[in-house]
Amino acid sequence: VREVGTSVSTLRVGDWVIPSGPNMGTWRTKIVQPAHKFTSVSQDIPVNLAATLAINPPVAYTMLRRIVDLKEGDCVIQNDADSQMGLTVTQLAAAWKIKTINIKKA
Numbered sequence: 643v644r645e646v647g648t649s650v651s652t653l654r655v656g657d658w659v660i661p662s663g664p665n666m667g668t669w670r671t672k673i674v675q676p677a678h679k680f681t682s683v684s685q686d687i688p689v690n691l692a693a694t695l696a697i698n699p700p701v702a703y704t705m706l707r708r709i710v711d712l713k714e715g716d717c718v719i720q721n722d723a724d725s726q727m728g729l730t731v732t733q734l735a736a737a738w739k740i741k742t743i744n745i746k747k748a
Contacts, residue, residue: 643658652677658685660692702730720732723742724746
């Protein structure tokens with residue numbers, strides 16, 4: 643956040659934020675929108691993780707639980723397992739005791 647209006651109390655200059663809704667632009671570096679359209683993100687996490695919080699966890703959940711409802715002991719194979727998405731899938735799978743076969747980029 644570079645600037646905030648005088649009536650904004652939920653965000654401060656310097657905060658990291660992610661969009662709270664769709665259609666705000668994936669590769670956007672600047673935007674002016676009402677404060678309620680953003681969610682603050684902790685600066686204690688890596689910026690690449692913060693930038694994907696609104697994307698990777700919901701997609702990983704959907705892949706593992708909604709597209710195919712994998713259960714404890716099932717196995718999933720994934721390509722590009724060292725990407726942020728791959729790491730998210732691996733973490734959720736481990737929490738749910740789903741086995742993973744992970745292929746990483748060379």
